[in-house]
Amino acid sequence: MIISIVFFTAQGKKTIIKAKIRGADFVGYKKNGLAKMLKSAKKASKICFGGLPLVKNSERPHILITGTTGTGKTNMLNELLPQIRLHKDRAIIVDTTGAFTDRFFDHKCDKLLNPLEKK
Incomplete structure (x- = not known):
């Protein structure tokens, strides 16, 4: 049992180290991550979630939050x-x-629409 765990762990590490063939790159959030890349490229939006900015001008069309x-x-x-x-x-x-x-x-500035409100 222990030998098989060691074997599969080693094989998994070898697989991870192999060169990327295609697909998206994983970019970490912390140091040198996506937030820093967006800010340095001047593509960071002023809207952030958890400290991570959206891509500039992508927030305008629509944001759908579902889950x-x-x-x-x-x-x-x-x-x-x-x-x-x-x-x-x-x-x-x-x-x-x-x-x-x-x-x-x-x-002072918001509008409230209530379809059940009598006028």
Whole structure:
């Protein structure tokens, strides 16, 4: 059993070291990673998630945040919405629970659309 573990571990390391044939490169987030590359190429957006900037001008068309329960969608929006307000950008938020309205709605500048509201 131990011999087979050692054998397969060694084989796995050899496979990892082999030259890349094709496909995308993995770029680490930390030092000399993607954030540094984007900033040095002047392609870093002012919108960041977890300290990692989006690619400049890619944030304009649309951002779709999707995932199952517990994947961090709300945390991502909690990080995104203050940045949108800071840069005086615009967003449309569909808030079915009222949580974002309670936290981020500003009566001075925001519009609230409620299809159930009587006028």
